[in-house]
Amino acid sequence: MTNQPDRFSTPSSIPHGGDIDGAAVRYGIAATDWVDLSTGINPHAYPVPELPATAWHRLPGQAAEARLLATARQYYSMTDTADICAVPGTQSVLQLLPHILPSGQIDILSPTYGEHAHCWSQHSCSNGNELNGQKTFTVHQTRTVREIHSISEINTESKIAIIVNPNNPNGKRYNVIELLELAETLRCRGGFLILDEAFADEDPELSCAPSLPEDGMIILRSFGKFFGLAGLRLGFVIAPPAICDTLHRRLGPWAVNGPALHLGQLALADTVWQQQTRGQLAKSTDRLRQLLVQSGLEIIGSTSLFCLIKHPDATALHEHLCAHGILCRFFEDRPGFLRFGLPEMDSHWQRLEKSLLVWSEKS
Ligand SMILES: Cc1ncc(COP(=O)(O)O)c(C=O)c1O
Numbered sequence: 001m002t003n004q005p006d007r008f009s010t011p012s013s014i015p016h017g018g019d020i021d022g023a024a025v026r027y028g029i030a031a032t033d034w035v036d037l038s039t040g041i042n043p044h045a046y047p048v049p050e051l052p053a054t055a056w057h058r059l060p061g062q063a064a065e066a067r068l069l070a071t072a073r074q075y076y077s078m079t080d081t082a083d084i085c086a087v088p089g090t091q092s093v094l095q096l097l098p099h100i101l102p103s104g105q106i107d108i109l110s111p112t113y114g115e116h117a118h119c120w121s122q123h124s125c126s127n128g129n130e131l132n133g134q135k136t137f138t139v140h141q142t143r144t145v146r147e148i149h150s151i152s153e154i155n156t157e158s159k160i161a162i163i164v165n166p167n168n169p170n171g172k173r174y175n176v177i178e179l180l181e182l183a184e185t186l187r188c189r190g191g192f193l194i195l196d197e198a199f200a201d202e203d204p205e206l207s208c209a210p211s212l213p214e215d216g217m218i219i220l221r222s223f224g225k226f227f228g229l230a231g232l233r234l235g236f237v238i239a240p241p242a243i244c245d246t247l248h249r250r251l252g253p254w255a256v257n258g259p260a261l262h263l264g265q266l267a268l269a270d271t272v273w274q275q276q277t278r279g280q281l282a283k284s285t286d287r288l289r290q291l292l293v294q295s296g297l298e299i300i301g302s303t304s305l306f307c308l309i310k311h312p313d314a315t316a317l318h319e320h321l322c323a324h325g326i327l328c329r330f331f332e333d334r335p336g337f338l339r340f341g342l343p344e345m346d347s348h349w350q351r352l353e354k355s356l357l358v359w360s361e362k363s
Helices: 020-027 053-057 062-075 091-100 115-120 176-188 241-251 258-269 271-294 314-323 346-362
Strands: 035-037 083-087 104-109 129-131 134-140 143-148 158-164 192-196 217-222 235-239 298-302 306-310 326-330 337-341
Touching: 020 314, 035 337, 035 346, 053 258, 062 083, 062 258, 083 241, 083 258, 091 115, 091 217, 091 235, 091 241, 104 115, 115 143, 115 158, 158 176, 176 192, 176 217, 235 241, 271 298, 271 306, 271 346, 314 326, 314 337, 314 346, 326 346
Parallel strands: 035 326, 104 143, 104 158, 158 192, 192 217
Antiparallel strands: 083 235, 129 134, 134 143, 217 235, 298 306, 306 337, 326 337
């Protein structure tokens, strides 16, 4: 018996996909027997080669970081004026941004990845309050966090806007020109557009990175999802140099580990793997969409790494799948929706197909 606090279930943490250990305990099914469809991570990861021993033995060096960043600049088609910073996963930056950006009204295009609202409202009153049908959290006198539902709701009070493109979980896509205009509007009042492009690798045309303005926009790029290496904890921030400098200082030395610097560089340079993967992911998402539609489920939207469905009895469907050892993403705050990631192998596709068939015959 230990009195250590459990870091993974403190009230400050919010639910995420990928909690196979929790599901194993709740449903009495061994962790190894689950089909995990609860994340948006590519199940066919970039193949990890044997890494040079120095990547493990030495502290991460400047030369390896410079090589990674030069390759990332090409991968993201960046302009010369924009800066880029490697980070230990973009989650680390979500947590820092509220400490380094100006106060004011923070507008989060919702529903979206819950950590954005969570990080900005960490010090708010416990449940927030409901204003004009919008969830609002008062953080302190000068900061208000609003969950909004369209870009048109961003008003003259808005200082920071947060948009995930394409959005998690509904796959909604936003127009690059519209996003650049919004960033310019916010810049004029000393604000920023935080653009989270965690799922943009499927289509480089979706990204604002090639046209990053001199100021007013901060782009977050996850590495782990498209490359299927979420455990490596690597990500990038593409932003004006002042923002990258501040993040660099806040994160301190050696924030990105040696294997991540090395492997990230290889994967970002491997255009053959990237092209093949885009094609394979598109095929798999089509297959998933077809399967869900055949099972009578209404698709709300998708990216090449997940598909969101709406169902009046989504809670029961989630329970049914869990009873069959299949974990999809259930949203406690939006119980009518379920998000499905891609099955990894034939046997997983078959298990999903079979369980959905049983479900549709029952209902
Ligand atoms: C939209 C979005 N942004 C950011 C993250 C954080 O990912 P990472 O820290 O691995 O870059 C996630 C994780 O699921 C996400 O879904």
